[in-house]
Amino acid sequence: MSGARAAILAGIRRGLKRGALSGDARAELESRLAGPPVGPVPDRSRANHALPIDLFESMAAEVAATLERLPDSEAVPGAVARYLKANNLPAALRLAPADDLQALPWDSEPLLSVEAGPADPGDQVSVTGAFAGIAETGTLMLLSGPAGPTTLNFLPDNHIVVLRASDVVGPYEAAWERLRARNGRGSLPRTVNFITGPSRTADIEQTIQLGAHGPRRLHILLIDDRDESAS
């Protein structure tokens, strides 16, 4: 459909009363792409405004996510086991195949069955990491990749996310900055998921119901690693 391509571009240029851009005009746009202006950033999300983890916690609670603070990552398996029991869930979970998650002391919970990999339709519980937490709106940012199957974020009824306090940032801008530091500018993983609370719908008479297609529950384990990272 190269005919369509030419026709669409020509139509746009006709409307703009000019030909294809070149020279300075083009260079200007290239430089905007490389260093775009930053729009208004909500004051509430600025790191020095308050501790970003406090804002993160209150915003996540507003959207019906639950959150437990843990002193260190060693405490994760115990917290997961307790959560499953408290919610009457089977003691089985699908774990994201990430090194740091797999290295946790799961043996300390011998009754818990832990399997790593992408989600199976029968899985009821997934445990994943998060690339960042964004305090501005209580949003989690998860990336696809060998250590992050996307299906874990949507298929199981219960999604447990392990988030380090040192990965909680203020505004969206700060999260993109971190990703660019890792991937370079202009290059993203196959999937970037921003997740703000559990799945919901208001399609029937405007009443909000949780668990429309994605997880009914979103539970965040926030690891307080700030001292370790500061040293």
Place this chain on the structure above:
Amino acid sequence: MRSTAHAFTENAKRAVEDPQLKRAMGHVRKGFIEKRAKARARLPEFEALRDAGREIKDHTLAHLDFYLEHYEKTLTAAGGRLHWCATAEEARAAILEICRQAGARTVTKGKSMIGEEIAINDHLEANGITPVETDLGEYIIQLRREPPSHIIAPAVHLTKDLVEADFRAHHKQLPEGRSLSEPAELVAEARQVLRQRYLEAEVGITGANFLVAETGSSVIVTNEGNGDLTQCLPKVHIVVASIEKLVPTLEDLNVLLRVLARSATGQEMSTYTTLSTGPRRPGDPDGPEAYHVVLLDNGRSAMIGSEFHEALRCIRCGACMNHCPVYHAIGGHAYGWVYPGPIGSVLNPGLIGIEEAHHLPNASTFCGRCESVCPMRIPLPRMMRHWREKEFERHLTPASVRTGLTLWAALARRPRLYQALTRIGSALLGRLGKRGRFESLPLAGGWTRFRDMPAPEGPTFQSLWAEQRGTPGGTSGGKR
């Protein structure tokens, strides 16, 4: 979707007489307006973000050719395939071809207004492929074989009793005696029924709220998670999007995301915002093996540089219809084509022709609420006025209206005569009205059939104005 926009007058008449619709529309009036107002009050930067968003969209549209070519480059580098489609027909053909090559029998779909615009479901069905809508509202209206009545809440015209009846009629495999009277039970049932369809589908089709030139990504914003299951489970992911969805960079996306959910549902952020960039990468344990973007023009490039250029800034939040008194009264179906409400009254004539859609720009009281809440500050009333002019120029206006307007114009150009006649007329009517009202009035049957016409009280505005200007310093309050 087949247009019934030409029959707007009859559609609207039927709609206002529908008690069920009236009940359902009550939820729109209350829910959306209050929620948006709260979200706006909570974010002091909201108005500044609207300005920034408008500038981003204006900048993008002014360089749309450049950004589309850049997007093509980044998308292709990420392993995606771009299909340029000038018309709905080309887009349908491109999608069908991809589905055939994937050997598709079932296609799951996330919500897409472009999908409605090109009527993709009918086309797939006619070619032996079963499309399954997965957004709850879209699923319900697909069962009912109805088009959406709202761009973000497609089943907003329905009450839960109707949904229950539809589920009972279509989900015959489930026990008859089950309880289905609560929204929670309806949601759970749809979840259960659709689970299987996600897993069966060979192809998943989603729309896009945005396309990002910098990274070659498509962005969907949802609350249910259906769009994500639609795109991460099947082998092939097709995105259908129109050319004006483009934004230059992730920074620009941040600005638009901050106003989108707040304007639409009053949420700080929708539950799921997902950026998809190409197919599954080496080492990825899941995700689609192929990623296609079907990029549609369908009349949009012709709007660039026209008096309707600014309508292309629309980010489809639905705030204009949520705040529109006409939409509240008649619902979305009466508009007769894909986009209802004020934005539909501006877009539809451009996309399907003023001959077909000439009634729609008249479906407004020009109260201006739509423009006042539009996050992209689109001058919707001004554009409806432009369409009304075109309607008049092309002689699409009914003869009675034309004659009336011609008479009025003749009078209005003779101020003295006009003033004299209105003075006499209003004095006469003021005396004739019983208890200040008319139950019927010649030439005003269209009004008095439904409600009383108030009789004029006191002198005309013109004479009040003249009187006031005559009094020194009397401009600030008139006579009380």
